Amino acid sequence: MHHSLTKLSHADLLLQRLNIEEAQHTQRHAIGLILPNIRSLYNVGSLFRTADSALLSEIILCGYTPTPPRKEIEKTALGAVDTVPWRYMENTSDAIMHVKAQGATVLALEMTTHSRSYTSLVKEDFPLYIIPGNEITGVDADILQCCDGAIDIPMYGVKHSLNVAIATGIAVYEAVRIYRSLYIQP
Amino acid sequence: MHHSLTKLSHADLLLQRLNIEEAQHTQRHAIGLILPNIRSLYNVGSLFRTADSALLSEIILCGYTPTPPRKEIEKTALGAVDTVPWRYMENTSDAIMHVKAQGATVLALEMTTHSRSYTSLVKEDFPLYIIPGNEITGVDADILQCCDGAIDIPMYGVKHSLNVAIATGIAVYEAVRIYRSLYIQP
Numbered sequence: 001m002h003h004s005l006t007k008l009s010h011a012d013l014l015l016q017r018l019n020i021e022e023a024q025h026t027q028r029h030a031i032g033l034i035l036p037n038i039r040s041l042y043n044v045g046s047l048f049r050t051a052d053s054a055l056l057s058e059i060i061l062c063g064y065t066p067t068p069p070r071k072e073i074e075k076t077a078l079g080a081v082d083t084v085p086w087r088y089m090e091n092t093s094d095a096i097m098h099v100k101a102q103g104a105t106v107l108a109l110e111m112t113t114h115s116r117s118y119t120s121l122v123k124e125d126f127p128l129y130i131i132p133g134n135e136i137t138g139v140d141a142d143i144l145q146c147c148d149g150a151i152d153i154p155m156y157g158v159k160h161s162l163n164v165a166i167a168t169g170i171a172v173y174e175a176v177r178i179y180r181s182l183y184i185q186p
Numbered sequence: 187m188h189h190s191l192t193k194l195s196h197a198d199l200l201l202q203r204l205n206i207e208e209a210q211h212t213q214r215h216a217i218g219l220i221l222p223n224i225r226s227l228y229n230v231g232s233l234f235r236t237a238d239s240a241l242l243s244e245i246i247l248c249g250y251t252p253t254p255p256r257k258e259i260e261k262t263a264l265g266a267v268d269t270v271p272w273r274y275m276e277n278t279s280d281a282i283m284h285v286k287a288q289g290a291t292v293l294a295l296e297m298t299t300h301s302r303s304y305t306s307l308v309k310e311d312f313p314l315y316i317i318p319g320n321e322i323t324g325v326d327a328d329i330l331q332c333c334d335g336a337i338d339i340p341m342y343g344v345k346h347s348l349n350v351a352i353a354t355g356i357a358v359y360e361a362v363r364i365y366r367s368l369y370i371q372p
Binding site: 083170176 | 191192193194199200202203204206208215232235237238239240241262265269270296297298300301305324325333336341342344345346347349351352353355356359360
């Protein structure tokens with residue numbers, strides 16, 4: 001038996017969420033993204049939208065990954081380029097070394113010989129940066145060598161991959177779930 | 187310290203995954219999707235690809251949701267329309283009643299006055315069907331009334347929604363994680 005389900009109104013939703021001012025000053029989850037050579041403007045926009053929803057710490061755009069402002073990014077980001085901290089660093093390895101020097105763990109989202117499950121994150125993995133792979137080639141070997149390790153999402157079916165924006169959404173929300181269970185929810 | 191990370195080769199990946207023949211006979215996860223009036227061909231294709239990866243039981247396409255074969259669906263499904271069981275039922279409420287009569291739980295993926303977290307699934311929720319909302323209007327009120335309940339994904343940021351294909355990917359993989367912890371992994 002269930003109560004009568006009523007969709008939340010736009011006003012209800014506004015009450016529940018941060019405004020832009022609050023988003024700039026709130027404590028964000030200690031989970032960021034490093035995007036090495038993501039080609040699709042729509043994927044980049046979609047990753048911004050996901051990063052806003054998951055309250056990620058920041059997005060570091062690298063290599064030929066397109067940066068805002070671009071109308072195609074905005075089309076899928078729906079305003080999230082203004083709410084998610086981001087910066088551009090040309091060299092992905094430099095970006096990885098930079099955040100590692102500040103104490104972060106960097107994990108590639110890639111099926112490798114030594115990947116562990118995306119559900120296996122522990123306290124020592126945070127602060128965390130996740131590196132999703134390029135749409136065609138995944139995470140390049142030279143970038144993999146700079147990472148602390150790799151996580152992967154099990155593929156139970158016939159095909160061997162998910163869309164990069166969807167795989168990243170799944171991995172990011174699982175990281176948030178674990179992070180909050182460790183640090184926020186008692 | 188990490189071992190040298192090496193990406194899995196295409197041959198390694200082929201060994202790990204099902205072939206089409208196996209996919210048609212394997213025991214699939216007791217989690218399906220009902221798609222009521224999803225307009226975008228690309229979203230439908232993407233949902234097929236996710237359903238293949240997550241080894242979902244089936245997709246029921248309803249209302250004006252486009253059905254295969256369509257080249258725009260194929261562009262994002264990448265062959266998954268051939269590996270995921272699917273059927274079309276015009277009326278979404280009929281589809282819900284049909285699977286409920288067979289013992290399934292039907293949960294809308296929607297922020298409502300009585301939604302519970304997408305991470306709260308328990309044994310009694312399986313077999314499960316998830317109904318993601320239409321891109322613009324979410325899950326319609328008359329469809330909500332037919333569901334057993336609703337689950338939602340927390341929105342921590344400024345915006346109030348995720349792309350439907352990404353939200354569904356997150357909810358589906360969490361359902362799979364819980365389902366396997368209950369029924370497959372000891």
